[in-house]
Amino acid sequence: MRAEEIRRWYSSIREPRYKGFVEHKLADILIIVQCAVMCGLTKLEYIEEYGKKKRAWLKEVFGIERVPSDSTLSRVLSMVDPDLVTACVIEMMKESLGVSGEQIALDGKTICATAKAASEQEKVHIVTMYMTKNGVILGQKAVPDKRNEIPVVRELLKLFNLAGKAVTADAMHCNRETAEEIIRCGGDYVLALKENQPLAHEEISSYIEDVIADENVEVESAKTVEKNGGRVESRECFKAPTLDWFESKDEWAGLKSAYAIKRTVEQRGTISSETAYFISSLDAKPKQILNIVREHWKIESLHWMLDVDFGEDDCRLLSRSGHQVMNIMRKNALALHKNHIAQMPQKTKPTVKTT
Secondary structure, eight states: OOHHHHHHHHHTSOOOSOGGGOSSOHHHHHHHHHHHHHTTOOSHHHHHHHHHHTHHHHHHHHOOOOOOOHHHHHHHHHHSOHHHHHHHHHHHHHHHHOOOOSEEEEEEEEEGGGOBTTBGGGSEEEEEEEETTTOOEEEEEEESSGGGHHHHHHHHHTTSOOTTOEEEEOGGGOSHHHHHHHHHTTOEEEEEEOTTSHHHHHHHHHHHHHHHHOTTSOOOEEEEEEEETTEEEEEEEEEOSOOTTOTTGGGSTTOOEEEEEEEEEEETTEEEEEEEEEEESSOOOHHHHHHHHHHHHHHHHHHHHHHHTTOGGGOOOSOHHHHHHHHHHHHHHHHHHHHHHHTSOGGGOOOGGGO
Protein backbone atom coordinates (compact mmCIF):
# COMPACT_ATOMS: atom_id res chain seq x y z
CA MET A 1 0.00 0.00 0.00
CA ARG A 2 1.39 3.38 -1.03
CA ALA A 3 2.03 6.24 1.39
CA GLU A 4 -0.74 8.39 -0.08
CA GLU A 5 -3.24 5.57 0.43
CA ILE A 6 -2.21 5.14 4.06
CA ARG A 7 -2.61 8.88 4.62
CA ARG A 8 -6.00 8.81 2.92
CA TRP A 9 -7.23 6.09 5.25
CA TYR A 10 -5.95 7.71 8.45
CA SER A 11 -7.18 11.15 7.36
CA SER A 12 -10.70 9.72 7.21
CA ILE A 13 -10.79 9.32 11.01
CA ARG A 14 -12.68 12.07 12.80
CA GLU A 15 -10.46 14.52 14.68
CA PRO A 16 -11.49 14.57 18.39
CA ARG A 17 -9.61 17.77 19.32
CA TYR A 18 -10.56 21.43 18.98
CA LYS A 19 -8.91 22.83 15.87
CA GLY A 20 -7.35 25.69 17.77
CA PHE A 21 -5.34 23.30 19.93
CA VAL A 22 -4.09 20.98 17.17
CA GLU A 23 -0.33 21.10 16.63
CA HIS A 24 0.04 17.64 15.10
CA LYS A 25 -2.41 16.23 12.58
CA LEU A 26 -4.22 13.13 13.79
CA ALA A 27 -3.21 11.27 10.63
CA ASP A 28 0.46 12.16 11.26
CA ILE A 29 0.30 10.79 14.80
CA LEU A 30 -1.38 7.54 13.74
CA ILE A 31 1.08 7.02 10.88
CA ILE A 32 4.07 7.51 13.19
CA VAL A 33 2.59 5.10 15.73
CA GLN A 34 1.84 2.48 13.08
CA CYS A 35 5.34 2.72 11.58
CA ALA A 36 6.93 2.41 15.02
CA VAL A 37 4.75 -0.58 15.91
CA MET A 38 5.82 -2.21 12.64
CA CYS A 39 9.35 -2.01 14.03
CA GLY A 40 8.27 -3.71 17.25
CA LEU A 41 8.06 -0.56 19.39
CA THR A 42 5.11 -0.06 21.71
CA LYS A 43 6.28 2.17 24.56
CA LEU A 44 5.38 5.77 23.82
CA GLU A 45 8.83 7.12 24.69
CA TYR A 46 10.34 4.69 22.18
CA ILE A 47 7.81 5.75 19.55
CA GLU A 48 8.76 9.40 20.11
CA GLU A 49 12.44 8.50 19.77
CA TYR A 50 11.69 6.52 16.60
CA GLY A 51 9.90 9.53 15.11
CA LYS A 52 12.85 11.80 15.81
CA LYS A 53 15.37 9.37 14.31
CA LYS A 54 13.18 8.84 11.25
CA ARG A 55 12.23 12.51 10.88
CA ALA A 56 13.76 12.89 7.41
CA TRP A 57 12.19 9.66 6.14
CA LEU A 58 8.77 10.51 7.58
CA LYS A 59 8.89 13.89 5.87
CA GLU A 60 9.98 12.45 2.54
CA VAL A 61 7.50 9.57 2.45
CA PHE A 62 4.47 10.91 4.36
CA GLY A 63 5.04 14.65 4.41
CA ILE A 64 5.16 14.71 8.22
CA GLU A 65 6.86 17.87 9.41
CA ARG A 66 6.83 17.49 13.21
CA VAL A 67 7.14 14.63 15.66
CA PRO A 68 4.89 14.66 18.77
CA SER A 69 6.17 14.03 22.29
CA ASP A 70 5.23 10.87 24.17
CA SER A 71 2.83 12.89 26.33
CA THR A 72 1.07 14.15 23.19
CA LEU A 73 0.91 10.59 21.86
CA SER A 74 -0.68 9.43 25.11
CA ARG A 75 -3.19 12.27 25.17
CA VAL A 76 -4.29 11.83 21.55
CA LEU A 77 -4.52 8.04 21.76
CA SER A 78 -6.77 8.45 24.80
CA MET A 79 -9.03 10.90 22.95
CA VAL A 80 -9.43 9.27 19.54
CA ASP A 81 -12.41 6.96 19.00
CA PRO A 82 -10.92 3.42 19.07
CA ASP A 83 -13.83 2.00 17.06
CA LEU A 84 -13.12 4.44 14.22
CA VAL A 85 -9.41 3.57 14.21
CA THR A 86 -10.19 -0.14 14.35
CA ALA A 87 -12.61 0.08 11.42
CA CYS A 88 -10.10 2.11 9.43
CA VAL A 89 -7.20 -0.29 10.01
CA ILE A 90 -9.36 -3.34 9.26
CA GLU A 91 -10.40 -1.87 5.92
CA MET A 92 -6.77 -1.08 5.13
CA MET A 93 -5.83 -4.65 5.91
CA LYS A 94 -8.56 -6.03 3.67
CA GLU A 95 -7.59 -3.70 0.85
CA SER A 96 -3.85 -4.39 0.99
CA LEU A 97 -3.86 -8.11 1.88
CA GLY A 98 -7.21 -9.35 0.60
CA VAL A 99 -9.71 -11.66 2.29
CA SER A 100 -9.00 -14.94 0.53
CA GLY A 101 -9.04 -18.07 2.63
CA GLU A 102 -11.36 -20.85 3.66
CA GLN A 103 -11.27 -20.54 7.45
CA ILE A 104 -12.28 -17.89 9.94
CA ALA A 105 -11.32 -18.21 13.61
CA LEU A 106 -12.95 -16.41 16.52
CA ASP A 107 -11.38 -15.87 19.91
CA GLY A 108 -11.10 -13.32 22.68
CA LYS A 109 -8.13 -11.91 24.57
CA THR A 110 -7.97 -9.84 27.73
CA ILE A 111 -5.45 -7.01 27.84
CA CYS A 112 -4.28 -7.47 31.41
CA ALA A 113 -2.58 -4.08 31.53
CA THR A 114 -6.01 -2.43 31.45
CA ALA A 115 -6.98 -3.90 34.81
CA LYS A 116 -7.20 -1.74 37.90
CA ALA A 117 -6.61 -3.09 41.37
CA ALA A 118 -9.47 -5.21 42.72
CA SER A 119 -11.66 -4.47 39.70
CA GLU A 120 -12.13 -7.32 37.26
CA GLN A 121 -14.56 -5.25 35.20
CA GLU A 122 -11.85 -2.76 34.27
CA LYS A 123 -10.07 -5.17 31.96
CA VAL A 124 -10.56 -4.67 28.24
CA HIS A 125 -11.44 -7.93 26.52
CA ILE A 126 -11.24 -7.89 22.72
CA VAL A 127 -13.07 -10.45 20.58
CA THR A 128 -11.45 -10.97 17.18
CA MET A 129 -12.64 -12.48 13.91
CA TYR A 130 -9.51 -13.64 12.09
CA MET A 131 -8.75 -14.93 8.59
CA THR A 132 -6.28 -17.70 9.34
CA LYS A 133 -4.69 -17.85 5.88
CA ASN A 134 -3.24 -14.33 5.80
CA GLY A 135 -3.80 -12.97 9.31
CA VAL A 136 -6.29 -10.29 8.28
CA ILE A 137 -8.67 -9.10 10.99
CA LEU A 138 -12.22 -9.19 9.59
CA GLY A 139 -13.76 -7.58 12.66
CA GLN A 140 -13.21 -7.08 16.36
CA LYS A 141 -15.01 -5.57 19.31
CA ALA A 142 -14.03 -4.66 22.85
CA VAL A 143 -16.21 -5.91 25.71
CA PRO A 144 -15.91 -5.46 29.51
CA ASP A 145 -14.94 -9.08 30.15
CA LYS A 146 -14.90 -12.60 28.72
CA ARG A 147 -18.48 -13.30 29.77
CA ASN A 148 -19.71 -10.90 27.07
CA GLU A 149 -18.05 -12.80 24.23
CA ILE A 150 -21.01 -14.90 23.10
CA PRO A 151 -23.38 -12.15 21.82
CA VAL A 152 -20.46 -10.19 20.37
CA VAL A 153 -19.32 -13.19 18.31
CA ARG A 154 -22.79 -13.40 16.78
CA GLU A 155 -22.62 -9.70 15.91
CA LEU A 156 -19.21 -10.15 14.26
CA LEU A 157 -20.46 -13.08 12.17
CA LYS A 158 -22.94 -10.77 10.46
CA LEU A 159 -20.17 -8.45 9.23
CA PHE A 160 -18.72 -10.82 6.66
CA ASN A 161 -19.98 -13.15 3.94
CA LEU A 162 -19.31 -16.62 5.36
CA ALA A 163 -20.17 -18.52 2.18
CA GLY A 164 -17.60 -21.26 1.65
CA LYS A 165 -15.88 -20.55 4.97
CA ALA A 166 -15.35 -22.85 7.94
CA VAL A 167 -15.80 -20.99 11.22
CA THR A 168 -13.93 -22.23 14.28
CA ALA A 169 -14.30 -21.20 17.91
CA ASP A 170 -13.60 -22.56 21.36
CA ALA A 171 -16.11 -24.37 23.55
CA MET A 172 -17.62 -21.15 24.92
CA HIS A 173 -19.26 -20.63 21.52
CA CYS A 174 -20.46 -24.19 21.13
CA ASN A 175 -24.16 -23.39 21.50
CA ARG A 176 -27.22 -23.73 19.31
CA GLU A 177 -27.71 -20.02 18.68
CA THR A 178 -24.16 -19.43 17.44
CA ALA A 179 -24.26 -22.54 15.24
CA GLU A 180 -27.54 -21.33 13.77
CA GLU A 181 -26.10 -17.86 13.09
CA ILE A 182 -23.11 -19.34 11.25
CA ILE A 183 -25.39 -21.45 9.06
CA ARG A 184 -27.72 -18.52 8.47
CA CYS A 185 -24.75 -16.43 7.28
CA GLY A 186 -23.81 -19.14 4.77
CA GLY A 187 -20.86 -20.69 6.60
CA ASP A 188 -20.00 -24.00 8.22
CA TYR A 189 -18.78 -24.57 11.74
CA VAL A 190 -16.28 -26.71 13.62
CA LEU A 191 -16.87 -26.08 17.32
CA ALA A 192 -15.08 -27.51 20.34
CA LEU A 193 -17.46 -29.46 22.55
CA LYS A 194 -16.90 -29.42 26.31
CA GLU A 195 -18.79 -29.48 29.59
CA ASN A 196 -20.64 -26.24 28.84
CA GLN A 197 -22.90 -28.55 26.80
CA PRO A 198 -22.92 -31.38 29.37
CA LEU A 199 -25.49 -33.70 27.82
CA ALA A 200 -24.16 -33.40 24.25
CA HIS A 201 -20.58 -33.75 25.47
CA GLU A 202 -21.35 -36.85 27.52
CA GLU A 203 -23.36 -38.55 24.79
CA ILE A 204 -21.01 -37.80 21.89
CA SER A 205 -17.77 -38.49 23.76
CA SER A 206 -19.11 -41.78 25.13
CA TYR A 207 -20.34 -42.87 21.71
CA ILE A 208 -17.05 -42.11 19.94
CA GLU A 209 -14.98 -43.81 22.63
CA ASP A 210 -17.25 -46.87 22.45
CA VAL A 211 -16.98 -47.25 18.68
CA ILE A 212 -13.20 -46.74 18.78
CA ALA A 213 -12.95 -49.59 21.29
CA ASP A 214 -15.29 -51.85 19.27
CA GLU A 215 -13.29 -53.98 16.84
CA ASN A 216 -16.43 -54.69 14.84
CA VAL A 217 -17.01 -51.03 13.96
CA GLU A 218 -15.02 -49.31 11.24
CA VAL A 219 -14.05 -45.81 12.35
CA GLU A 220 -12.50 -43.31 9.95
CA SER A 221 -9.31 -41.82 11.32
CA ALA A 222 -6.24 -39.82 10.40
CA LYS A 223 -2.99 -39.09 12.24
CA THR A 224 -0.23 -36.50 12.15
CA VAL A 225 3.13 -36.51 13.95
CA GLU A 226 5.27 -33.42 14.48
CA LYS A 227 8.82 -33.42 15.80
CA ASN A 228 10.47 -30.30 17.16
CA GLY A 229 13.81 -30.86 18.85
CA GLY A 230 13.19 -33.42 21.56
CA ARG A 231 9.42 -32.92 21.52
CA VAL A 232 7.15 -35.30 19.60
CA GLU A 233 3.47 -34.43 19.26
CA SER A 234 0.95 -36.74 17.63
CA ARG A 235 -2.69 -36.00 16.86
CA GLU A 236 -5.18 -38.64 15.82
CA CYS A 237 -8.69 -37.77 14.70
CA PHE A 238 -11.62 -40.20 14.81
CA LYS A 239 -14.94 -39.53 13.09
CA ALA A 240 -18.22 -40.72 14.58
CA PRO A 241 -19.67 -43.24 12.10
CA THR A 242 -23.14 -41.69 12.40
CA LEU A 243 -25.16 -39.21 14.45
CA ASP A 244 -28.55 -40.71 13.63
CA TRP A 245 -28.79 -41.90 17.24
CA PHE A 246 -28.25 -38.41 18.67
CA GLU A 247 -31.69 -37.25 19.84
CA SER A 248 -30.71 -33.57 19.92
CA LYS A 249 -29.23 -33.56 16.41
CA ASP A 250 -32.07 -31.55 14.87
CA GLU A 251 -31.67 -28.87 17.53
CA TRP A 252 -28.24 -28.01 16.10
CA ALA A 253 -28.50 -26.22 12.76
CA GLY A 254 -26.75 -28.13 10.00
CA LEU A 255 -25.10 -30.66 12.32
CA LYS A 256 -23.60 -33.50 10.27
CA SER A 257 -20.65 -34.97 12.14
CA ALA A 258 -18.68 -35.30 15.37
CA TYR A 259 -15.02 -36.03 16.01
CA ALA A 260 -12.53 -36.89 18.72
CA ILE A 261 -8.93 -35.69 18.48
CA LYS A 262 -6.46 -37.45 20.74
CA ARG A 263 -3.30 -35.43 21.31
CA THR A 264 -0.18 -37.05 22.76
CA VAL A 265 3.04 -35.21 23.62
CA GLU A 266 6.30 -36.95 24.45
CA GLN A 267 9.12 -34.83 25.80
CA ARG A 268 12.15 -35.76 27.89
CA GLY A 269 10.73 -39.16 28.71
CA THR A 270 7.39 -37.76 29.87
CA ILE A 271 4.18 -38.56 27.99
CA SER A 272 0.99 -36.53 28.34
CA SER A 273 -2.28 -36.95 26.47
CA GLU A 274 -5.69 -35.35 26.16
CA THR A 275 -8.79 -35.81 24.04
CA ALA A 276 -10.92 -33.03 22.59
CA TYR A 277 -14.32 -33.40 20.94
CA PHE A 278 -15.82 -31.37 18.11
CA ILE A 279 -19.12 -31.04 16.29
CA SER A 280 -19.40 -29.78 12.73
CA SER A 281 -21.80 -28.92 9.93
CA LEU A 282 -19.18 -30.33 7.55
CA ASP A 283 -19.24 -33.98 6.58
CA ALA A 284 -15.46 -33.91 6.39
CA LYS A 285 -12.73 -36.52 6.47
CA PRO A 286 -10.71 -36.73 9.71
CA LYS A 287 -7.63 -35.41 7.90
CA GLN A 288 -9.48 -32.20 6.99
CA ILE A 289 -10.71 -31.74 10.55
CA LEU A 290 -7.16 -32.16 11.85
CA ASN A 291 -6.08 -29.37 9.50
CA ILE A 292 -8.97 -27.11 10.50
CA VAL A 293 -8.40 -27.55 14.24
CA ARG A 294 -4.67 -27.01 13.78
CA GLU A 295 -5.38 -23.88 11.72
CA HIS A 296 -7.49 -22.44 14.54
CA TRP A 297 -4.31 -22.41 16.62
CA LYS A 298 -3.16 -19.42 14.54
CA ILE A 299 -5.49 -17.02 16.34
CA GLU A 300 -4.18 -18.30 19.67
CA SER A 301 -0.66 -17.79 18.30
CA LEU A 302 -1.65 -14.23 17.34
CA HIS A 303 -2.66 -13.50 20.93
CA TRP A 304 0.54 -15.11 22.21
CA MET A 305 2.66 -12.91 19.93
CA LEU A 306 0.82 -9.78 21.07
CA ASP A 307 2.12 -10.50 24.55
CA VAL A 308 5.55 -11.99 23.81
CA ASP A 309 6.64 -9.91 20.81
CA PHE A 310 4.81 -6.68 21.65
CA GLY A 311 4.46 -6.91 25.43
CA GLU A 312 0.78 -6.01 25.28
CA ASP A 313 0.02 -7.16 28.80
CA ASP A 314 2.85 -4.97 30.13
CA CYS A 315 1.95 -1.86 28.13
CA ARG A 316 1.35 1.01 30.54
CA LEU A 317 -0.94 3.27 28.56
CA LEU A 318 -3.37 4.93 30.92
CA SER A 319 -6.49 4.82 28.75
CA ARG A 320 -8.61 1.95 27.54
CA SER A 321 -9.01 3.73 24.20
CA GLY A 322 -5.26 3.89 23.74
CA HIS A 323 -4.94 0.16 24.43
CA GLN A 324 -7.56 -0.63 21.79
CA VAL A 325 -5.84 1.57 19.19
CA MET A 326 -2.47 -0.03 19.88
CA ASN A 327 -4.05 -3.51 19.76
CA ILE A 328 -5.35 -3.15 16.20
CA MET A 329 -2.09 -1.56 15.05
CA ARG A 330 -0.11 -4.50 16.47
CA LYS A 331 -2.41 -6.91 14.66
CA ASN A 332 -1.92 -4.97 11.44
CA ALA A 333 1.85 -5.17 11.91
CA LEU A 334 1.70 -8.93 12.49
CA ALA A 335 -0.46 -9.48 9.40
CA LEU A 336 1.91 -7.44 7.22
CA HIS A 337 4.94 -9.31 8.60
CA LYS A 338 3.20 -12.67 8.10
CA ASN A 339 2.40 -11.98 4.46
CA HIS A 340 5.87 -10.56 3.80
CA ILE A 341 7.45 -13.73 5.22
CA ALA A 342 5.08 -15.94 3.19
CA GLN A 343 6.40 -14.43 -0.03
CA MET A 344 10.04 -15.22 0.78
CA PRO A 345 11.85 -18.30 -0.55
CA GLN A 346 11.27 -21.27 1.74
CA LYS A 347 14.86 -21.63 2.94
CA THR A 348 15.29 -17.99 3.91
CA LYS A 349 12.12 -17.41 5.90
CA PRO A 350 12.81 -15.52 9.16
CA THR A 351 10.50 -15.35 12.16
CA VAL A 352 8.15 -12.44 12.80
CA LYS A 353 10.45 -11.36 15.62
CA THR A 354 13.45 -10.99 13.29
CA THR A 355 11.72 -9.25 10.35
